[in-house]
Amino acid sequence: MLVSVIIALAIALYFAPGLVAVLCGHPKAVGIIILNLVLGWTLIGWVMSFIWACRQPEADSADAAVAKRLLVVEIEDLVRMKQRGQLTEKEYAKRRKMLLERYGG
Numbered sequence: 001m002l003v004s005v006i007i008a009l010a011i012a013l014y015f016a017p018g019l020v021a022v023l024c025g026h027p028k029a030v031g032i033i034i035l036n037l038v039l040g041w042t043l044i045g046w047v048m049s050f051i052w053a054c055r056q057p058e059a060d061s062a063d064a065a066v067a068k069r070l071l072v073v074e075i076e077d078l079v080r081m082k083q084r085g086q087l088t089e090k091e092y093a094k095r096r097k098m099l100l101e102r103y104g105g
Contacts, residue, residue: 014036014040014041014046015036015040016050017032017033017035017036017040017046017049017050017052017053018032018033018036018037018049018053020050020053020054021033021052021053024053024054026053026056026057027057028052028057029053031052032049032052032053035048035049035052036049036050067103067104068103070103071099071100071103074099075096075099078092078095078096078099079092
């Protein structure tokens with residue numbers, strides 16, 4: 001009985017990086033699981049896959065630049081609409097807030 005519990009805990013510990021990646025919704029979970037499966041038996045492979053699973057991927061700098069430019073363009077459009085009288089101050093503020101939330105700005 002004790003041996004089976006120890007084996008189950010060892011297996012759970014071995015696959016911990018893959019479980020963390022899947023449970024956290026990591027976009028590279030499959031790669032993490034493969035790395036863990038192939039090199040997890042080495043301490044360095046297990047540590048690398050665990051660190052990778054715990055890290056949140058950073059947005060690509062090019063993607064961030066494009067998103068920032070889109071935000072600027074859309075806010076400029078809102079300003080023009082407000083200046084033409086197509087939006088009230090309240091509508092402008094609401095739409096601007098929605099854009100900032102969408103782009104994280």
